[in-house]
Amino acid sequence: MTLTPLTRPLSAEDAAHFLRRTAFGATDAQIRALVGKDARTVAREALAFDQKTAPGNPFDPMQGAGPGPMIQLTRGAWLFELVYGPHPLREKLALTWSNHFVIGTDKVRNVHALAGYLGLLRRHAATTSFGAFTLEVAQAPAMLRYLDNDQNRRGKPNENFSRELLELFTTGIGPYSEDDVREGARALTGWTFEGGRGNQNYRQAPRFVFNERQHDAGRKTYLGQSGPLRGEDVIRLAATHPQTAVFVSRKLHRAFLADTPDGAAVQGSAETWRRTNGNVRAVLEELLSSEAFYASRARIIRSPVEFVVGALRTLGQPKLEAKALLNLTQTAGRMGQVLLQPENVKGWDGGREWINDTTLLLRLQLAAALTLGSKAPPLTAAPSALALTGLERPPGAAATLKLNPRQATYLHLTSPEFQLA
Amino acid sequence: MTNRRDFLKLSALAAAATTGMPGFLARAAAQASGSKTLVVIQLTGGNDGLNTLVPYSNGAYYAARPTIAIPKKDVLTLTPDLGMHPALRPLMGLWDSGRLAWMENVGYPNPNRSHFASMAIWHTADPSQAQSDGWIGRLAESIGDPFCASNIGAATPQALRASEFSLPSIDAVDSFQLKLPQGLGGAFGDMLDAARSGEAAFLTQATRQMMKNTARVQANAQKYRAGATYPEGRFAAQLRDTARLIAAGVGQRVLYVSLGGFDTHAGQRAEQDELLGTLASGLAAFHADLERQGLAENVVVMGFSEFGRRVAENGSAGTDHGKGSVMFALGSGVRGGVHGSSPDLEDLSDGDIKYRQDFRGVYAEALSGWLDLNAREILNGDFRGPGWLA
Numbered sequence: 001m002t003l004t005p006l007t008r009p010l011s012a013e014d015a016a017h018f019l020r021r022t023a024f025g026a027t028d029a030q031i032r033a034l035v036g037k038d039a040r041t042v043a044r045e046a047l048a049f050d051q052k053t054a055p056g057n058p059f060d061p062m063q064g065a066g067p068g069p070m071i072q073l074t075r076g077a078w079l080f081e082l083v084y085g086p087h088p089l090r091e092k093l094a095l096t097w098s099n100h101f102v103i104g105t106d107k108v109r110n111v112h113a114l115a116g117y118l119g120l121l122r123r124h125a126a127t128t129s130f131g132a133f134t135l136e137v138a139q140a141p142a143m144l145r146y147l148d149n150d151q152n153r154r155g156k157p158n159e160n161f162s163r164e165l166l167e168l169f170t171t172g173i174g175p176y177s178e179d180d181v182r183e184g185a186r187a188l189t190g191w192t193f194e195g196g197r198g199n200q201n202y203r204q205a206p207r208f209v210f211n212e213r214q215h216d217a218g219r220k221t222y223l224g225q226s227g228p229l230r231g232e233d234v235i236r237l238a239a240t241h242p243q244t245a246v247f248v249s250r251k252l253h254r255a256f257l258a259d260t261p262d263g264a265a266v267q268g269s270a271e272t273w274r275r276t277n278g279n280v281r282a283v284l285e286e287l288l289s290s291e292a293f294y295a296s297r298a299r300i301i302r303s304p305v306e307f308v309v310g311a312l313r314t315l316g317q318p319k320l321e322a323k324a325l326l327n328l329t330q331t332a333g334r335m336g337q338v339l340l341q342p343e344n345v346k347g348w349d350g351g352r353e354w355i356n357d358t359t360l361l362l363r364l365q366l367a368a369a370l371t372l373g374s375k376a377p378p379l380t381a382a383p384s385a386l387a388l389t390g391l392e393r394p395p396g397a398a399a400t401l402k403l404n405p406r407q408a409t410y411l412h413l414t415s416p417e418f419q420l421a
Numbered sequence: 422m423t424n425r426r427d428f429l430k431l432s433a434l435a436a437a438a439t440t441g442m443p444g445f446l447a448r449a450a451a452q453a454s455g456s457k458t459l460v461v462i463q464l465t466g467g468n469d470g471l472n473t474l475v476p477y478s479n480g481a482y483y484a485a486r487p488t489i490a491i492p493k494k495d496v497l498t499l500t501p502d503l504g505m506h507p508a509l510r511p512l513m514g515l516w517d518s519g520r521l522a523w524m525e526n527v528g529y530p531n532p533n534r535s536h537f538a539s540m541a542i543w544h545t546a547d548p549s550q551a552q553s554d555g556w557i558g559r560l561a562e563s564i565g566d567p568f569c570a571s572n573i574g575a576a577t578p579q580a581l582r583a584s585e586f587s588l589p590s591i592d593a594v595d596s597f598q599l600k601l602p603q604g605l606g607g608a609f610g611d612m613l614d615a616a617r618s619g620e621a622a623f624l625t626q627a628t629r630q631m632m633k634n635t636a637r638v639q640a641n642a643q644k645y646r647a648g649a650t651y652p653e654g655r656f657a658a659q660l661r662d663t664a665r666l667i668a669a670g671v672g673q674r675v676l677y678v679s680l681g682g683f684d685t686h687a688g689q690r691a692e693q694d695e696l697l698g699t700l701a702s703g704l705a706a707f708h709a710d711l712e713r714q715g716l717a718e719n720v721v722v723m724g725f726s727e728f729g730r731r732v733a734e735n736g737s738a739g740t741d742h743g744k745g746s747v748m749f750a751l752g753s754g755v756r757g758g759v760h761g762s763s764p765d766l767e768d769l770s771d772g773d774i775k776y777r778q779d780f781r782g783v784y785a786e787a788l789s790g791w792l793d794l795n796a797r798e799i800l801n802g803d804f805r806g807p808g809w810l811a
Binding site: 106148151152153155156157158159160163167173178181259298299300301334335336343344345346352353355356357358359360361364368372395396398399400402403407410411414415416417419420 | 592682
C-alpha cells in the first residue's frame with residue numbers, strides 16, 4: 001500500500017498542478033521552469049526551505065497600539081509572507097498546521113505568544129519529528145493559554161487541553177477513553193507560563209514554566225501505560241500512538257491531495273510515518289512525488305486565504321499597498337477564514353464547507369476588484385489559462401475569447417477551475 | 422389541524438388571496454401555504470444549563486459550585502425551585518405572558534463529550550453518528566425546496582446539509598446580491614455552461630443556486646422596516662436579518678442563527694453572563710419586532726447547545742464538558758413554563774446529569790406540531806416531546 005512514485009518527467013499541466021498545491025499558484029514562467037523535471041527532485045527542492053522571510057514586510061506587530069491592532073498587524077505580516085515570501089510551501093504548511101494545532105486570537109492576545117507560535121509552525125513546517133513538534137506546541141504559551149492548560153493544577157484539573165490533544169491533535173476520536181482524558185489532565189498539571197498576561201502586557205514575552213508544586217505526581221494510567229506519568233510522557237504517548245500516524249496523515253492528504261482522501265493512500269503515508277517515527281518531511285516527500293498526488297486533479301476547494309494568495313501569486317505578485325493587504329485579510333475573514341482565528345479548536349472543516357451563497361458572492365467580488373476595479377493592480381498581459389486554472393484548455397475557455405486581458409482574467413478567477421486546486 | 426387543511430382543500434381558496442378573508446380562514450390559508458417559521462438558535466461551545474435555568478433551592482447545586490453558582494438573591498424566580506440567570510432578564514416579559522418554555526434535562530443516549538461529535542449528533546439527529554445529512558437538510562428534501570431553510574451567518578452548519586441541495590447561508594441581507602461586471606453577464610453564463618464533473622460540477626451548481634437565491638431575497642427584502650430597536654452586535658444583527666426575511670415573505674420555513682463562545686472552562690461567570698445577556702436582549706428585540714409587524718403568531722424560536730457542563734466547577738472557576746442540558750423555546754405558539762423534571766444533582770453519571778428527555782422528541786414536536794411535517798420520516802423514528810407547543 002505504499003505510494004507509487006511518479007516516473008514520467010513533469011508535463012506543463014503536472015508542473016502547474018504541483019505549484020497550485022504547494023505554492024498557491026504560479027506564473028507561466030515558474031510553471032515552465034519545472035517542465036521535464038523529475039517529480040522526486042521537484043518535491044525535494046520545494047521541501048528544502050530555510051527560515052528566510054520576504055524582505056520589506058511593512059507590518060511590525062510590535063508597533064500595534066494595543067492587543068487588537070497587534071493582532072491585525074500579525075495577520076497582515078503573515079499575508080505579506082504568504083504572497084511575497086520566498087518559501088510558499090513552508091507557508092502553506094504553516095497554514096495547514098495552524099488548522100491542526102489550533103489556537104485563536106480570541107484568547108491569545110499577546111504579541112510574543114502569537115509570534116512564537118507562528119515561528120514554531122514555520123520551524124516545524126516539514127518537521128522530522130512530529131513528537132518534538134507536538135511537545136513544543138504543548139509548551140507554547142499560546143497553546144497553554146488557548147486551551148487553559150496554564151490553569152491546570154494539582155487537585156484542580158482542567159481537561160481542556162488534555163481532551164483536544166487526543167481528539168484533535170494526535171489520535172483522533174476512538175483510541176482513547178474519558179479516563180485517558182482525565183488522567184492526561186493530571187499528568188499535565190503544573191504546565192503553565194509566566195509573563196505577558198492581561199490586556200496591558202501584550203508586549204511582554206511569556207515563557208513556559210513547569211510549576212512543580214502544582215504538579216500531580218501520583219500514579220496515572222494513560223493510553224495503556226501506568227506510572228507517575230508527567231506531561232512529557234503524555235505528549236510522547238499521544239504523538240507516537242499508531243493511530244496518530246493515520247489521523248495526521250489524513251490531514252496532510254486533505255491539504256495536498258483531496259478534500260475527501262483516499263483511505264488506502266492515507267494508509268500508505270501512515271506506514272511511512274510509523275517506519276520513520278513521525279518524520280513528516282519524509283512523508284511529504286513521498287506524497288508530493290507520488291502518482292496519487294499527480295492523479296488527484298481538481299479535488300481540493302481552495303480556502304479563502306488560498307484563493308487570495310493564489311490569485312496574487314498567479315498575477316505575478318503585484319505590489320499592493322499595506323492597507324490593501326490588511327483589507328485582504330479581512331476579506332478572507334468574511335469568506336470564512338480569519339488567519340489565526342478558526343471558528344473553534346477543531347479548525348476549519350474545509351472542502352465544500354468553504355462554499356455557500358455568501359462566500360461565493362465574495363469570491364466573485366474579489367475577482368472583480370483584482371482585475372477590473374479602479375484600484376486593480378497593473379496587468380499588461382493576462383496569465384495563461386494554464387496558470388489560472390491548471391489546465392491548458394479549461395472548460396468554458398471559449399467564453400473568454402472576445403474579452404480583453406482583464407476581463408478574461410476575471411472570468412477565469414470566477415470559474416470553478418480556479419476555486420479548485 | 423387536519424380539519425382546517427381539509428377544509429381549505431375543499432374550499433379551493435388560492436393561498437395568495439388571503440386579504441379580505443375572515444380571520445380564521447386567513448390563518449388556515451397561511452398554515453397550508455407554510456407561512457409558519459421555526460427559528461433555531463444554536464449556542465455553540467456547550468452552554469452550562471445549570472447556570473441558565475438555576476435550581477436555586479437545591480443545596481447540591483451550591484455545594485458543587487462554590488465559586489460560580491448564581492446566588493439565590495440574583496436568580497429571576499420562575500418556580501419554587503427554578504429561576505433564570507439574571508442576565509436573562511429581558512426574557513421575563515415573555516415568561517410572564519406564558520410564551521417562554523424551558524425543557525429540562527435534555528440529552529441523548531451514550532452522550533459524547535466532544536464538542537464536535539456532540540454537535541454533529543444534534544445536527545444530524547443521529548446519536549449513532551452514521552448520518553451525515555442534517556435534520557434540517559432532510560426537512561428541506563421532504564419539502565422539496567432548496568430555499569425553505571437558510572442559515573443566517575457565514576458558514577453553513579451541518580444541520581442544513583442535504584445530499585441533493587446546498588442550503589443557503591446569508592451572512593447579511595444587504596450584501597446578499599450579485600452584481601456581475603458590466604457586459605460580462607453573457608460570458609459568465611457561457612463559462613458556467615461548460616460541462617464539468619466532480620467538485621467543479623458542485624461549484625457550478627452552487628454558483629447557479631446562489632444566483633437564484635440572491636435574486637429571490639432581494640426581490641422581497643426591501644419591504645421590511647424594523648419594528649423594534651435591536652441591541653448592538655452581530656447576534657442581534659443576524660436576528661434582525663432573520664426578522665427581515667420573515668417579513669419579506671421569502672418563503673423560508675426554518676432559519677438558523679448561532680451564538681458562539683459557551684466553552685467556559687475558566688472564568689465562566691464573566692463569559693457566560695455576557696453571552697446570556699446577548700442572547701436574551703437579542704431575542705427580546707426579535708420578538709418585539711415580530712409583534713409590531715404582526716408576524717409573531719407565525720414564528721417559534723427553539724434553542725439548544727451541544728451539551729451542558731459538568732455539575733461541579735473545576736479549579737479554574739469554570740466547568741468542563743458535560744452531558745444533558747436545557748433547551749428553550751419562545752413565541753406565541755409556545756406553551757410557556759418548565760417542561761420535564763429537573764435533574765437529580767445527587768445521582769450523577771460521571772459527574773454529569775442523567776438526561777430524561779431525548780432532544781429528538783423536542784425536534785419532533787417542532788416538525789409535526791409547528792411545521793406540519795412528517796417528523797418520523799425526518800428523524801427516522803418516533804420520538805415523544807414534552808408538549809411545549811400551545
